[in-house]
Amino acid sequence: MADRIKVLEIDLNQPLAGFSGLEDYNSIHAVVRWRGDPVGYIDVPLCNGHCSASAIRAAILKVHSDNLLHSMVRRDLDAPFSDIQDLENAKATGDTDSAARADNTLVTVAVCTRDRAEQLKDCLTSLSKLAYSKVDILVVDNAPSTDETRKLVQSEFPDFRYVVEPRPGLDWARNRAIDEARGEILAYTDDDVLVDPLWVSALVKVFQDDPAVMAVTGLVAPFEMETQAQVLFERYGGFGRGFKRIWYHVDFTSRGDSFLHIGAGKFGTGANMAYRRAVFGKIGEFDPALDVGTVTNGGGDLEMFFRVLEEGHTLVYEPAALVWHRHRRTYKELHVQLTNHGIGLYSYFMRSARNYPRRRREIIRFGLWWFWYWNIRRFLKSYITTPRVPRDLILAELRGALIGVTRYPKARRRAEEIRAEYRSESRVSPGGIPEPARSE
Amino acid sequence: MKTLLDKVPVAIRSVDISRELLAIDDLSNYPACRVYVFLGTRLLGMVDIENARQAISPACLRDAIADQLGWQLGSLCLGDHPYQPELSLIERKVPALPATAGPSRLPASVSVSIALATFDRPEQLQECLKALCKQESPRRIEVVVIDNHPSSGLTPPVVADFPGVVLVSEVRQGLAYARNAGFVHSSGDIVIATDDDVIMPPDWVEKLVAPFERSDVGVVTGNVLPRELETESQCLFEAYGGLGRGFNRMEVGPSWLRTSRRRAAPTWKLGATANAAFRAAVFRDPKIGLMDEALGPGMPSGVGEDTYLFYKIIKAGYSLVYQPDAYVWHTHRRDRKALRKQIYNYSKGHVAYHLTTLLHNGDRRALFRLLVELPHSYLKRIYQRLRGRSVYPVSLILLEIRGNLEGPFSLWRSRRRVGREGRSQFPVATGSGLPAGIMSSDTGPGVTGDT
Numbered sequence: 001m002a003d004r005i006k007v008l009e010i011d012l013n014q015p016l017a018g019f020s021g022l023e024d025y026n027s028i029h030a031v032v033r034w035r036g037d038p039v040g041y042i043d044v045p046l047c048n049g050h051c052s053a054s055a056i057r058a059a060i061l062k063v064h065s066d067n068l069l070h071s072m073v074r075r076d077l078d079a080p081f082s083d084i085q086d087l088e089n090a091k092a093t094g095d096t097d098s099a100a101r102a103d104n105t106l107v108t109v110a111v112c113t114r115d116r117a118e119q120l121k122d123c124l125t126s127l128s129k130l131a132y133s134k135v136d137i138l139v140v141d142n143a144p145s146t147d148e149t150r151k152l153v154q155s156e157f158p159d160f161r162y163v164v165e166p167r168p169g170l171d172w173a174r175n176r177a178i179d180e181a182r183g184e185i186l187a188y189t190d191d192d193v194l195v196d197p198l199w200v201s202a203l204v205k206v207f208q209d210d211p212a213v214m215a216v217t218g219l220v221a222p223f224e225m226e227t228q229a230q231v232l233f234e235r236y237g238g239f240g241r242g243f244k245r246i247w248y249h250v251d252f253t254s255r256g257d258s259f260l261h262i263g264a265g266k267f268g269t270g271a272n273m274a275y276r277r278a279v280f281g282k283i284g285e286f287d288p289a290l291d292v293g294t295v296t297n298g299g300g301d302l303e304m305f306f307r308v309l310e311e312g313h314t315l316v317y318e319p320a321a322l323v324w325h326r327h328r329r330t331y332k333e334l335h336v337q338l339t340n341h342g343i344g345l346y347s348y349f350m351r352s353a354r355n356y357p358r359r360r361r362e363i364i365r366f367g368l369w370w371f372w373y374w375n376i377r378r379f380l381k382s383y384i385t386t387p388r389v390p391r392d393l394i395l396a397e398l399r400g401a402l403i404g405v406t407r408y409p410k411a412r413r414r415a416e417e418i419r420a421e422y423r424s425e426s427r428v429s430p431g432g433i434p435e436p437a438r439s440e
Numbered sequence: 441m442k443t444l445l446d447k448v449p450v451a452i453r454s455v456d457i458s459r460e461l462l463a464i465d466d467l468s469n470y471p472a473c474r475v476y477v478f479l480g481t482r483l484l485g486m487v488d489i490e491n492a493r494q495a496i497s498p499a500c501l502r503d504a505i506a507d508q509l510g511w512q513l514g515s516l517c518l519g520d521h522p523y524q525p526e527l528s529l530i531e532r533k534v535p536a537l538p539a540t541a542g543p544s545r546l547p548a549s550v551s552v553s554i555a556l557a558t559f560d561r562p563e564q565l566q567e568c569l570k571a572l573c574k575q576e577s578p579r580r581i582e583v584v585v586i587d588n589h590p591s592s593g594l595t596p597p598v599v600a601d602f603p604g605v606v607l608v609s610e611v612r613q614g615l616a617y618a619r620n621a622g623f624v625h626s627s628g629d630i631v632i633a634t635d636d637d638v639i640m641p642p643d644w645v646e647k648l649v650a651p652f653e654r655s656d657v658g659v660v661t662g663n664v665l666p667r668e669l670e671t672e673s674q675c676l677f678e679a680y681g682g683l684g685r686g687f688n689r690m691e692v693g694p695s696w697l698r699t700s701r702r703r704a705a706p707t708w709k710l711g712a713t714a715n716a717a718f719r720a721a722v723f724r725d726p727k728i729g730l731m732d733e734a735l736g737p738g739m740p741s742g743v744g745e746d747t748y749l750f751y752k753i754i755k756a757g758y759s760l761v762y763q764p765d766a767y768v769w770h771t772h773r774r775d776r777k778a779l780r781k782q783i784y785n786y787s788k789g790h791v792a793y794h795l796t797t798l799l800h801n802g803d804r805r806a807l808f809r810l811l812v813e814l815p816h817s818y819l820k821r822i823y824q825r826l827r828g829r830s831v832y833p834v835s836l837i838l839l840e841i842r843g844n845l846e847g848p849f850s851l852w853r854s855r856r857r858v859g860r861e862g863r864s865q866f867p868v869a870t871g872s873g874l875p876a877g878i879m880s881s882d883t884g885p886g887v888t889g890d891t
Contacts, residue, residue: 066510066511069510069511069514070506070507070510071506072514073505073506073509073510073513073514074502074503074506076513077457077461077502077505077506077513078502206499209497209498209499210497210498210499210500211497212494212495212497213497244507245503247500247503249491249492249494250492251471251490251492251493253471253493257492314494
């Protein structure tokens with residue numbers, strides 16, 4: 001009965017073809033790409049495991065004419081038109097593709113992982129296929145219980161750097177990556193993600209095009225929709241934030257604008273984000289009291305997006321920076337994930353309200369509104385109309401929200417303890433970076 | 441439009457996409473920016489960017505253009521790409537590019553007069569005249585300035601700095617009187633009407649007169665873009681509709697006027713005489729004549745003189761072409777009081793115009809417009825405002841309603857005044873244009889058209 005959906009990629013540079021042999025699936029969910037730019041999703045139902053090229057074409061045209069056209073126009077504006085005649089000439093000279101530009105900025109890609117060597121392997125394999133040449137890939141193993149990850153990296157990916165971050169918590173690992181990074185740009189991804197070959201190229205292009213950009217987030221597409229839980233997660237909102245490039249900058253002098261950056265979930269997610277490394281020197285590192293591995297279970301990425309904008313920097317959502325995320329497969333995991341999502345979000349609200357008194361009023365107002373709009377209203381509505389997702393998932397997030405309000409102080413104390421604990425240890429072994437030595 | 445009202449002031453900038461896009465900086469005082477996009481000298485459209493007082497990088501600008509002007513630009517880049525040929529269906533959805541004025545096929549022997557009406561705005565007049573002197577055109581261009589307030593003595597010194605510019609005085613106040621004086625004293629085959637609060641690019645005249653190569657074209661109107669959006673009033677005026685009529689070429693003829701039996705043809709959407717060119721012959725056409733002096737600024741009725749002239753010209757069998765490429769930059773009123781007055785006048789004039797078509801031409805569709813369409817549109821706009829779908833203030837909507845109610849009375853007052861002061865006429869009834877020299881700057885007040 002499970003709704004299995006085949007996730008695919010359709011590249012418009014190839015002739016459109018139909019799909020067949022997908023008897024086990026009900027429909028396809030495909031990312032349409034034109035010259036590497038993701039243009040949009042299409043959903044086409046399958047009939048006996050088959051769908052024709054013309055059905056795909058019709059679906060693309062119906063939904064994505066606009067986006068496709070915008071993609072083309074944007075490309076052309078990159079190489080300015082001088083006149084229509086000139087444009088004809090440009091056609092003859094061929095590609096002004098971004099791939100042709102020199103890869104002259106070193107990018108550090110940090111993968112923070114913990115005891116998931118199997119998934120990590122797929123992730124690292126995808127990273128080894130990046131089109132961008134000047135990358136420095138760093139695997140941060142966060143408080144590992146086995147040395148499987150180390151073995152994997154050292155045996156199969158000898159070019160990648162491996163470090164151990166013994167302090168448990170994703171944000172400790174992210175901060176470790178900041179210390180270890182060599183690149184001017186630092187991109188983060190998770191171990192349950194496969195990156196697109198053009199991922200880094202797209203990120204770098206945004207940073208290169210505008211020196212004011214301090215953070216870039218990207219599109220997170222589902223890697224597979226094999227189970228009901230995965231389908232539900234995507235339907236619940238997923239991680240995708242659309243196919244339009246959006247520039248975010250908050251103008252605090254304009255009335256009403258100081259709200260815009262508080263709902264930080266709309267900017268993206270930690271599985272696909274990149275920063276200019278210099279920005280951490282200005283606004284600080286990730287808050288180790290937040291995110292997976294602590295009692296707050298999330299929110300570290302959101303808090304950083306908020307801080308980038310709150311401190312007056314620019315953040316860009318660039319859908320061309322595409323990664324594929326393996327959603328949780330079982331319903332139980334999904335349930336837990338949504339609870340954690342609620343906890344993480346409200347922990348982030350609490351943390352930001354605490355650290356930014358000037359923004360406290362707006363955060364509280366936004367938090368209350370969001371609680372009503374997203375948690376309560378949807379819950380009540382589920383009794384009136386058939387909800388898009390089961391009510392217990394809505395309830396799970398609602399519960400998470402309530403828990404989240406209380407968690408941050410505790411997490412903070414714990415983070416302080418960890419900090420103290422490891423500081424005393426590092427005093428025993430001088431040399432600055434005692435952690436790898438400890439684990440080896 | 442919402443962004444514009446929320447974000448004041450709005451910077452006005454232009455970019456040419458035929459060159460490399462450059463960053464737009466010096467925006468630290470502007471929360472928003474309106475960018476007019478050109479391909480060479482051709483105006484393609486505009487994009488609004490909320491830049492939050494930051495410089496706009498080329499990448500950001502490019503995204504905004506692709507996003508907001510994608511369909512207009514689409515026809516420039518489609519067909520150039522080796523993209524999926526089966527998707528060529530997109531091409532059919534892309535509208536043709538706004539037609540370019542191109543090299544004019546109008547013979548250079550066709551002469552042009554520019555009738556510029558002014559009322560005590562010497563600085564702005566000077567700027568406008570400077571811009572007019574820089575017009576690039578192979579034809580003879582005569583500039584006629586109509587001083588509608590000669591007793592102040594502010595205008596003649598400015599005009600004296602520009603040799604060759606003809607100054608005409610019109611003591612009877614009212615823009616329609618002033619324009620008529622300009623039409624009467626113009627010797628060109630084509631007469632362009634404009635105001636003192638605009639400036640124009642050098643290719644303006646050529647673009648505006650190009651459509652006259654077709655003999656059925658009687659009027660060409662052009663686009664009017666805001667020169668600045670520094671104050672809330674200026675932004676509100678743009679939100680009200682401004683003076684521009686978009687970036688797509690339009691053309692209407694007599695059949696357009698008869699499209700509906702019930703609804704009045706929206707002549708007020710065809711442009712304004714801040715930027716309009718007329719075939720000089722139309723004023724001597726007995727079915728058309730000059731502007732109706734009872735309408736227009738300076739009269740109690742407020743506006744409507746241009747709309748009614750368009751109405752008469754189209755009704756007489758000519759075509760009107762809206763040529764968005766021929767644009768001028770207009771300085772909107774800066775203060776709130778002037779804005780309120782202007783909107784009030786527009787509302788009065790709208791009613792006065794419809795009543796004129798009803799009384800003079802027996803156009804009963806005016807009644808439907810006044811009694812059904814207008815009240816309905818007000819209710820709709822107030823509803824939208826209350827639902828938060830628009831930011832146009834209710835106080836201004838109420839002001840418009842008041843203006844509408846005042847309309848019939850104002851028309852009656854205006855007509856009485858015209859009755860007292862007399863109508864404009866061509867001095868010589870035989871119809872041959874007077875040599876311009878006779879009406880040079882030494883013309884005394886009241887000479888024009890007084891009978």
